[in-house]
Each structure stands twice: as C-alpha cells, then as structure tokens.
Amino acid sequence: MKGHQTTIVDIAKLLNISKSTVSRALTGHPSIKKETKEAVLELAQKLDYQRNMHALSLITRKSNTLGIIVPEFITGYFPKVIIGAQEAAAMAGYNLIISQSNESYATEVENTKVMLANQVDGVMISMTKETRNFDHFSVFGRKGIPVVFYNRICEELETPRVIVDDYDAAFRIVEHLIKTGKKRIAHLAGPSTLSMSSRRLNGYLAALKKYKIQVSDELIIPYDLDMDKVKIYVNHLLQLKKRPDALFAINDPTAIEAIQVIKKAGFKIPRDIAVAGFTNDSISALIEPSLTTISQPAEKIGATAVELLVDQINRPRNQWKPIIKVLKTELIIRDSTRPATTNNRS
Amino acid sequence: MKGHQTTIVDIAKLLNISKSTVSRALTGHPSIKKETKEAVLELAQKLDYQRNMHALSLITRKSNTLGIIVPEFITGYFPKVIIGAQEAAAMAGYNLIISQSNESYATEVENTKVMLANQVDGVMISMTKETRNFDHFSVFGRKGIPVVFYNRICEELETPRVIVDDYDAAFRIVEHLIKTGKKRIAHLAGPSTLSMSSRRLNGYLAALKKYKIQVSDELIIPYDLDMDKVKIYVNHLLQLKKRPDALFAINDPTAIEAIQVIKKAGFKIPRDIAVAGFTNDSISALIEPSLTTISQPAEKIGATAVELLVDQINRPRNQWKPIIKVLKTELIIRDSTRPATTNNRS
DNA sequence: CTGTTAGCGCGTTCAG
DNA sequence: CTGAACGCGCTAACAG
Helix, strand or coil: CCCCCCCHHHHHHHHCCCHHHHHHHHCCCCCCCHHHHHHHHHHHHHCCCCCCHHHHHHHHCCCCEEEEEECCCCCCHHHHHHHHHHHHHHHCCCEEEEEECCCCHHHHHHHHHHHHHCCCCEEEECCCCCCCCCHHHHHHHHCCCCEEEECCCCCCCCCCEEEECHHHHHHHHHHHHHHCCCCCEEEEECCCCCHHHHHHHHHHHHHHHHCCCCCCHHHEEECCCCHHHHHHHHHHHHCCCCCCCEEEECCHHHHHHHHHHHHHCCCCCCCCCEEECCECCHHHHCCCCCCEEEECCHHHHHHHHHHHHHHHHCCCHHHCCCCEEEECCEEECCCCCCCCCCCCCC | CCCCCCCHHHHHHHHCCCHHHHHHHHCCCCCCCHHHHHHHHHHHHHCCCCCCHHHHHHHHCCCCEEEEEECCCCCCHHHHHHHHHHHHHHHCCCEEEEEECCCCHHHHHHHHHHHHHCCCCEEEECCCCCCCCCHHHHHHHHCCCCEEEECCCCCCCCCCEEEECHHHHHHHHHHHHHHCCCCCEEEEECCCCCHHHHHHHHHHHHHHHHCCCCCCHHHEEECCCCHHHHHHHHHHHHCCCCCCCEEEECCHHHHHHHHHHHHHCCCCCCCCCEEECCECCHHHHCCCCCCEEEECCHHHHHHHHHHHHHHHHCCCHHHCCCCEEEECCEEECCCCCCCCCCCCCC
C-alpha cells in the first residue's frame, strides 16, 4: 500500500457526491444537508483527511507562516528570541520558518528569498553585522509583506522595531563601574553598521560626562565582533601608558574572551581591571570571575516582534504603523566588577 | 501601489512570450534560446520574481519542510535540539516547522494535524509524558511520511530513533554516588510512559547490583514530572526511618527543586544527602550547590534526527530502515555530590 | 526552440 | 440544498 494523501476528490468519489459539496461540508458552510455533512465528516476523520495548506495558500494568498531571520546561534540570545516568537506565533495561529544568516550578507540575501518563496505573511529580522545595503529588505515592502526588525534594526527602513534601552543600559553599567571607583574605562564598541553599537557607545559617553570623566579616544576601540581580534585589542589596551582600570565590552562573548586575555597577561580582575559585558549569556555566570552584564528579555523580544507583525498583517497597508517597542533591561552585578570586600554570588 | 507577488504570467506578458518558455528559462531548461533566457532572467531579477513554493509543492508533492514536535520549552534541552535540527535541515535544503505539545496529549494530536496540513516531508517527534495512544503517529506511516523519534521515543512504532545511553549514564552517575561513600540512594523515577524512565531506572538498579547494595523499594519513587509533587516526595524520603544519603533525580529541574526542599528541611548537601540530576541544564551549574548531572549532546541529537529523516525521505518506502542512533553522554561532577574536602568548581 | 493543454487540491462563483 | 466550471501559480506532456 503506497502512501497517499487523502483529498476532497477521494471522499467525494466514495460518497458519490460532488467535490464542492464535500468542500462545503468541511468548511462548515451553512447550506448543506445535515446527513451528507455528517457522512463527509465521518469519512474524513476515518481517512485522516487533512486540508492541504499549499492548495489553500495558493487561493487565499495567505500562508499563515511567519519568517524569522537570525544572524547567529553562537550566543544564547537568538535561540531565546526564537522560543518567544514560536510561542506567540502558535498562539496567533501562525507557523514559524527560521533562517540564519551566519553573519553573512550574501546568506542574508538568500534568506530573504527563502522567505519570499515560502510566501511568508510577515518576517522579523535581525541584520548581520555586514549588512550595509538594504534592497533585499525593501523587497518585502514592495510585495506588501510586513517586516519587523528586532535587536539589530535597520534605521533606514520605516518599519516597526523591537529593541531594548541600549543607551540607558550602557549608561547604568558604566555608572556602576564608576561607582566602584574606576576612572579609566575602556570600551570595545560594536560595528558601526549596527545601530545598537552607537546607542551603547552613547550611553557610555553620557555616563562619563555625568561623572565628569574625560573621554579618552584611545580607550574606545571599534571592533567588528570578530572574536579573533579581541586578544589584539585587549593586549593593546593593557600596554597603554595610562592603562585602563575597567573594560565595557559590547557583548558577553567578547567580555569573556577579554577576561581570558587579561588573566593570561597576569592582571587581576576586578582589582587591576574590571570587566563588564552585555546580554547575560548563560555562561556569563559560570566563568571565573563571573561576569557583570546587562540581561535582556530575549523571549519577550521575540514575542513582541510577532505581535507587531500580526498587527501589521491584520491592517491594510496604508495603515501600517512603524511602532517602536523599547523593552527594559536589568543590570546584573557579578564578581568581574565587584570589589574584593563584597563576596556574594549572584 | 498595492503589494503584488510577481508571477510567471506577469513576466510572460511583459515579454510577450508564453508562460512555459518563461518557466523553462527559470528552471534552467536546456532547449531555449539564449537571448530569451537572458531577457527572462533579467526581468525576473528586476521584478524580484520568486518561485511560489506552494504552487510547486502542489505539483511535486514535496514541501521541502520538516516538522519537529517538542513537549516543552521549560528545560534548556529542547531549544538546543531545535538549533541542531535547524542547522542540519538548512544544510539539507529543508525548512523546519516547530510545534510544541506542552506535555498535553490533546495538543500533540493537534500538532500532528498541523504537520499533515503543511505536508511536511518528514517529522521528528519527542512525545508528551501523557501519550499512551499512538494512532496520531501511525497516520504518518499510512501517508508515507517518515517519522523519527528522539529522546522520548515510541517503543511501539518501528521508526528510526535518536537516544542517548540512558542506561549507561544512569549507571555511571549512581556508581559515582556509591564511590563517594553513599549507600542508601533514592531515585525519583520518570513516568512509566516514557521509555527513558525505565532505561535510567535499570541503570540505577544495575549500579546497585554491581556494588552489592540491596535495592530498597521505598527509595524508588515513581513520579510524573509534575514539579509540584517533588516537595511531597522528597519530604517523604527525608522522614524515612532509614533516611537515604543520596538522591538521583530523573532530570535537572527535579533535582534542583529537590535541593531546595532538602535545604529548607535543614539538611546539608552533599554531606547528609547528595543529589544528582540528568541532562545538564544551563542553570545546573549556577545553583548552590552546583548540580552533579549527565550532559546530553542536545544539538547533535537534533542534527542526527534530521539526518535520519532525510535519509528515509530519499529512500523508497519499502527500504525504510528503523536505525537507532545512541549518542554519548558525559558525567559532570559538581558540588552536590562532591565530598567537602575537594572544593574545585567545574 | 516554442506554444498549448492539462492538472496538482482547493474554494468560489454561477446555475440549477 | 447541490453540481459544474473556473482559477490560484506552476510544471510537464504533447504538439508543433
């Protein structure tokens, strides 16, 4: 017996009635005789009949599918976003198709094509660090498919966005460093392509300004998230004539790598140099010393993006609203910035 | 300008040629004049033409989509499986549709219908703890859709499976407890519906036997993964005349809850009673005391399941093979079982 | 090399 | 209340 997908035609033949009647029975059409309806339903059940979504999508031009593009799976952040998005999507009756760009612009372009080919009803995107051209995103707009950016947003496109208070969070973590007595605070800044980089940089600058600490250009190092370079940059910082006494890294993996380099160079953390990260990856609490960082509500970010997306989908195109949702973060203080006197674990 | 999906007809009209010619040009058919082909390709590019997968799926009866059903997102295990599956699926040219059953049999039945409606080419499943009837799974077989079970497998169905060496892992962790001097080792066993429960139980029993420790029925507590009951069971164990000096819990969340109860009751871990879990959730290293457990290669499990699935898909149905892949685990020793003398962190 | 026709599974006219 | 006919976007079989 060969595998066979039961169709409307099959059950129409068996019952010796027309396909349209079967279709009506299945879709709960009002004008249909009760007996035939029940007969159809019973047979459908018995034959494990299931509506073919592809055929339906062809007609309705709706796939009930949302797309999500993530740049990487190295940090723990994006998996959490996906979980949140998945749950919210299921709640709203949508499937979720995942694509990862692996931080490659070319792959990201391919990802958008996959989304288009699958006729997604909407797509949520976090860009790669390489992305400077946005034509592959604007396609969605031209085709009437809503887009929501999250985390790594595209400033050039007027779409809804889900972000966190990067500026504020960076301000608070740098303020914390200052309050522990640090005065020469270095910053491994993110790539200028990502707007969160500048938001965090600005938070850093604002904190210095508030506490009347002179900004030193040699302490601000632009960096492209290529982990191999962390060693070079950190060693460079450590050999400065006026060595920094703290380091605020753009994200946790970078901060963790920096900690290894600093330890290897023979400096004590946080006594000689304190280290802070951003995002609160799950490993960040485990390393020695544990890492002070900012926690982001990753799952909520995913869920919020889906909600904005569904909202746009259910709205005629001329009523699309580029709503920007800014979610709250939390400062998590751990050993990498905690003066030796205090010794609690978090 | 309204959103519009460019189709073959559109570009056929603009070029004033037939649809089939356009189709041929797009699919790289050999017999076609170079100029027309180039003209088509150029216009397709310009209009952001993208093949409609739904139309294609209708014809080919292939969706290039795999389904994954997970029972929960509470532990860190299943998200990791999904990541692994997603990467492997993308590599093989498949999309992934995720459904979660939330440990509910009824929801699981619905999940299978979603998979069917979306015409998945294959589906990987981890059952709920409630599932005792398997008709909703055998539907896939009847329709010629390959199924692979992972982690929580269905013994009754002859499909490929991806599991870990539960028996062996349980044996090793109980052996470790014995070697630290523990003699009355309790076990919070998993639900009998899940075969991994009995595999782990058997590993536990085998270790006791090897070291000639009498099995005590009062120390083996069957439990349905309902965390609310952990408190009752553990307190019951603590009030036994012959109190256990160690506890091996079926999974990490259970072990962690047990630790809370034990601490509240005023006992010292691991001195009075040692605790061990299973799976190595990310929190397990963070709690106080950190938890001895077994780590599972979750991502590899997901990837392996996809590989088995793709293998089945590419194979005529009468050549389907119920291959069983058993992946290796690792014993991770932490403070919850480590005698006080040693004090390293892992 | 190209155009015409048919049909994938379904919902939706339009006629009874 | 029911049936026949059409079309969603696409590929394949059959003519030229």
